[in-house]
Amino acid sequence: MTTSLIAEGTTAHASLAPRHDFPLLAEQPALRYLDSAATSQKPQVVLDALTGFYATANANPHRGAYALSAAATDAYHAARATIARFLGAADPETLVFTRGTTEAMNLVANAWGAAHVQAGDEIVVTALEHHANFIPWQQLAKRTGATFRIVELTADQRIDLDHLASLLSSRTRVVAITHVSNAVGAITPVHEVVRLVRAHTNALLVLDGAQGAPHLPVAFDTLGVDFYAFSGHKMLGPMGIGGVIGTRARWAECQPWQFGGDMIEWVHDQDSTWNVLPYRFEAGTPNAADAVGLAAGVQYLAALDMAAVRAHELALLDYAHARLADVEGLHIFGPPPAERSGVLSFALADVHPHDLATILDEHGVCIRAGHHCAQPLMRRLGVSATARASLYVYTDARDIDALVDALVHARRIFGATS
Amino acid sequence: MPDARATGTLPLAAMYQERILEHFRAPHGRGLPEDPAVRVAERRNPLCGDALRVGVVLRGDVIEAVGFDGSGCSIATASASMLTGTVRGQTVAEALRLASSVERFLHGDAHVATELPGDLPALAGVARHPQRVGCARMAWQALTEAIADSAEPLPRAAAVAQ
Known part of the structure; x- marks a missing residue:
């Protein structure tokens, strides 16, 4: 019945990256993976880079006075340079590696926030934030006695810029905002936010790029924000590596937040002095192997071209909207595709998202059902959870078609009437 | 073509x-009993x-x-x-025993099925979806908590956040 549609769709909307570049997808041809906002699949080149590091360059970077340790150090530094360049930062040493965005936000909240935020100050976040860019600031406010303010959203879950403007003042010390909403895909108009924040405050401006860096071209040096955090595993890299890029001026205002090996210059009995940026904020043995893996991932993305990645997701979103229009009772959250990343967050009549995810799983369709670590947003949507399908470079029309077929089946099972 | 899996969905048919x-x-049993002596316990599914x-x-x-409220799949x-239908009229000991049987059943102990009254055996399919077992357990865990310490009435839980 839908065979002709699928064939037609496949020609019109092939994947941007060949599915066979991704061992897991190649191994499971029937799998329809639509949960890339949770974590992306990994291309062979990333797996090869990981194995390659361990097979040819494995030693502790910055430690040994022997050639192998130097090779590990070189690989780690080269990875930093590659990833910084990919994100548009000319100075690789302004990129500090972390385990991911969550650790990056905790770093900034502690390393900058603890030294600069005090009672009477105000911290501004939005109702769109992932818990990782919400709780560190909420708790910093609680610890310091600062006021925690939340920017409300428009009816289609975009940041209400008028409300943001109304909250900004000379008391605002931190503005922490997502680049792209993980839960509904809304893309933040960064230039407008930067303009407002700079016009009304001297605040630290932090962008959560966990869903931005994998899907949109990012040029940190021209973005105008103070810190930009990202997670490697959502952009073809391994789990456990990510980072935060900051301006030299803002890094200079930060205090070390984790202490130990590698981050020191000299340790005296009663006090210590610190290594330079970026090492000052990378205590302990660095995650060099995963950094090398992520560097291979961003090189793969750069070869695809990030503008093409965005165009691919937009085309698929349009295709998905056209096909999903046939599914009665389906409501898609968030702004229209032009202002949305490759995320379809939806409700199907009164079918619970968990039930949807289970039925879709039986069709080989992997989606996320839950609060997406965005409970403040869920409260404002008046739901406990949504179902979320998310796209990436290996997604094609067959994935969307399978999603639509499975949703139609779910409707049949539940006999939804609304 | 994905529909092939859909038509042969034995596990799904079993679950739904x-x-x-x-x-x-x-x-x-939708709605909590309107009684000043009602003992209420709440379970949340963090997922x-x-x-x-x-x-x-x-x-x-x-x-x-016995009754329940809140949102769930x-x-x-x-x-x-099913819980409200089966434990009404039971003693605390009977209900606790049943809750423990349901727990074993949901974790795949199919032998328990014969001990389960009413429609409870229909939950058999849930055991094959480990990530959904928590959904089926919520009410039984809340019941156990509500009646476990029969000596002290529990305070009425705050309104369930939607």
Whole structure:
């Protein structure tokens, strides 16, 4: 019945990256993976880079006075340079590696926030934030006695810029905002936010790029924000590596937040002095192997071209909207595709998202059902959870078609009437 | 073509049996008992943010009234609906024993099925979806908490956040 549609769709909307570049997808041809906002699949080149590091360059970077340790150090530094360049930062040493965005936000909240935020100050976040860019600031406010303010959203879950403007003042010390909403895909108009924040405050401006860096071209040096955090595993890299890029001026205002090996210059009995940026904020043995893996991932993305990645997701979103229009009772959250990343967050009549995810799983369709670590947003949507399908470079029309077929089946099972 | 899997969906058919869907569409025991002596306990599912409360009224050690409220998926709601139908009139000891049997059943102990009254055996399919077992357990865990310490009435839980 839908065979002709699928064939037609496949020609019109092939994947941007060949599915066979991704061992897991190649191994499971029937799998329809639509949960890339949770974590992306990994291309062979990333797996090869990981194995390659361990097979040819494995030693502790910055430690040994022997050639192998130097090779590990070189690989780690080269990875930093590659990833910084990919994100548009000319100075690789302004990129500090972390385990991911969550650790990056905790770093900034502690390393900058603890030294600069005090009672009477105000911290501004939005109702769109992932818990990782919400709780560190909420708790910093609680610890310091600062006021925690939340920017409300428009009816289609975009940041209400008028409300943001109304909250900004000379008391605002931190503005922490997502680049792209993980839960509904809304893309933040960064230039407008930067303009407002700079016009009304001297605040630290932090962008959560966990869903931005994998899907949109990012040029940190021209973005105008103070810190930009990202997670490697959502952009073809391994789990456990990510980072935060900051301006030299803002890094200079930060205090070390984790202490130990590698981050020191000299340790005296009663006090210590610190290594330079970026090492000052990378205590302990660095995650060099995963950094090398992520560097291979961003090189793969750069070869695809990030503008093409965005165009691919937009085309698929349009295709998905056209096909999903046939599914009665389906409501898609968030702004229209032009202002949305490759995320379809939806409700199907009164079918619970968990039930949807289970039925879709039986069709080989992997989606996320839950609060997406965005409970403040869920409260404002008046739901406990949504179902979320998310796209990436290996997604094609067959994935969307399978999603639509499975949703139609779910409707049949539940006999939804609304 | 994905539909091939859909038509042969034995596990799905087992999980979303008509019995379960009936309970979901028209649950029994919806609403907490309106009684000053009601004992209420709440369970939350952190995966999806669902919250379910079960309220019981004991007369001696017999469950005289039982009901539930809150939001849940079809499995959580059907399980709660079946719970209210089966434990009403049972003693605390009987209900606790049943809750423990349901627990074993949901974790794959199929032998327990013969001991389960009413529509409860229809939950068998849930055991094959480990990530959904938590949904079915919510009501039974809340019941256990509500009646476990029969000596002290529990404070009424705060309104369930939607």
